[in-house]
Amino acid sequence: MIVMEAHATKAQVQAVVARIRALGLSAQVNHGTERTVLGVAGHETEDDLDALGLLEGVERVVRILHDYPLASRDFHPENRVIDLPGGAQLGGNAVLVMAGPCAVEGRSQLQEAAEAVASQGVKVLRGGAFKPRTSPYAFQGLGGDGLKILRSVADDLGLAVVTEVLAPEDVELVARHADVLQIGARNMQNYRLLQACSQVDRPILLKRGMSSTLEEWLQAAEYILAGGNLQVALCERGIRSFEPMVRFSLDITSVPVLKRLTSLPVVVDPSHAAGRYEYVPAIGLAAVAAGADGLLVEVHPNPSEALSDGAQSLNPQAFARMMEAARKVAEAVGRQIS
Ligand code: PEP
Numbered sequence: 001m002i003v004m005e006a007h008a009t010k011a012q013v014q015a016v017v018a019r020i021r022a023l024g025l026s027a028q029v030n031h032g033t034e035r036t037v038l039g040v041a042g043h044e045t046e047d048d049l050d051a052l053g054l055l056e057g058v059e060r061v062v063r064i065l066h067d068y069p070l071a072s073r074d075f076h077p078e079n080r081v082i083d084l085p086g087g088a089q090l091g092g093n094a095v096l097v098m099a100g101p102c103a104v105e106g107r108s109q110l111q112e113a114a115e116a117v118a119s120q121g122v123k124v125l126r127g128g129a130f131k132p133r134t135s136p137y138a139f140q141g142l143g144g145d146g147l148k149i150l151r152s153v154a155d156d157l158g159l160a161v162v163t164e165v166l167a168p169e170d171v172e173l174v175a176r177h178a179d180v181l182q183i184g185a186r187n188m189q190n191y192r193l194l195q196a197c198s199q200v201d202r203p204i205l206l207k208r209g210m211s212s213t214l215e216e217w218l219q220a221a222e223y224i225l226a227g228g229n230l231q232v233a234l235c236e237r238g239i240r241s242f243e244p245m246v247r248f249s250l251d252i253t254s255v256p257v258l259k260r261l262t263s264l265p266v267v268v269d270p271s272h273a274a275g276r277y278e279y280v281p282a283i284g285l286a287a288v289a290a291g292a293d294g295l296l297v298e299v300h301p302n303p304s305e306a307l308s309d310g311a312q313s314l315n316p317q318a319f320a321r322m323m324e325a326a327r328k329v330a331e332a333v334g335r336q337i338s
Pocket residue numbers: 102128132183184185186207237269272
């Protein structure tokens with residue numbers, strides 16, 4: 001969009017239009033009451049835009065077309081709100097806490113974890129059935145059996161379920177058991193998986209790749225949106241930095257930046273960023289203060305016996321304390337915890 005100065009002459013406008021067309025781009029001219037605005041479409045480069053901005057009579061060039069038009073707030077100014085079974089909402093005024101173990105290890109473990117989080121008012125149970133483990137020798141999850149356990153335990157307690165899907169061929173199966181499909185950090189740029197998730201009638205929680213920029217992440221979300229699934233939430237879970245004292249570095253700034261760029265709900269996972277349970281509450285609370293629409297928290301009834309991510313899992317008591325503090329922080333920023 002090229003905004004002309006209030007007193008730009010007709011000749012200046014025509015010169016800008018001619019230049020736009022000479023660059024192989026199309027121009028739409030809107031003569032407003034105060035000033036003329038030109039809409040430019042095509043494959044423009046940054047250099048093209050810089051050149052247009054230098055022409056006489058041009059006040060400024062505003063880039064409104066992104067590589068992620070459907071995700072962008074320009075296209076959809078209001079927050080997108082995702083409704084979940086049981087009345088939970090993601091992207092509304094309440095901050096939605098999703099909690100549970102890293103992995104479903106069995107019925108009694110999941111049952112205990114689910115009861116612990118439900119007793120704190122949590123409405124969405126997390127738990128991995130298909131686990132993307134760094135080592136092929138590590139526990140890979142219970143697969144289809146894990147999904148069944150998840151569904152059954154969640155149904156008993158009236159909870160919704162979020163769980164990871166690793167492969168395009170599993171999307172349908174996971175969608176049959178889960179209410180929200182999670183795409184993990186390691187798969188953020190698995191375009192076949194993104195496309196498969198665009199075809200399913202379930203909200204998608206898209207985690208940030210550990211080395212991905214916000215633009216790459218938003219373009220990954222765009223794959224799902226462009227395929228017709230408009231129910232996408234983004235989940236910041238920390239990025240690689242030079243700092244070895246934490247597992248990943250939580251990019252807290254991504255929250256306000258994303259809230260400006262996109263109308264998709266923004267969730268923060270403090271557990272995978274921290275890597276240690278001691279740090280989880282502090283950065284989870286920081287995320288609420290920063291404007292996150294949701295938290296994804298690992299809670300295990302007995303972290304020292306967890307088959308994955310025990311070190312970063314909160315036990316039920318620590319989770320209860322975090323929830324109590326989160327309610328206060330949410331209230332301080334004009335929100336509630338749900
Ligand atoms: C998880 O949520 O258990 C997980 C594997 O997270 P990430 O993809 O962020 O590493």
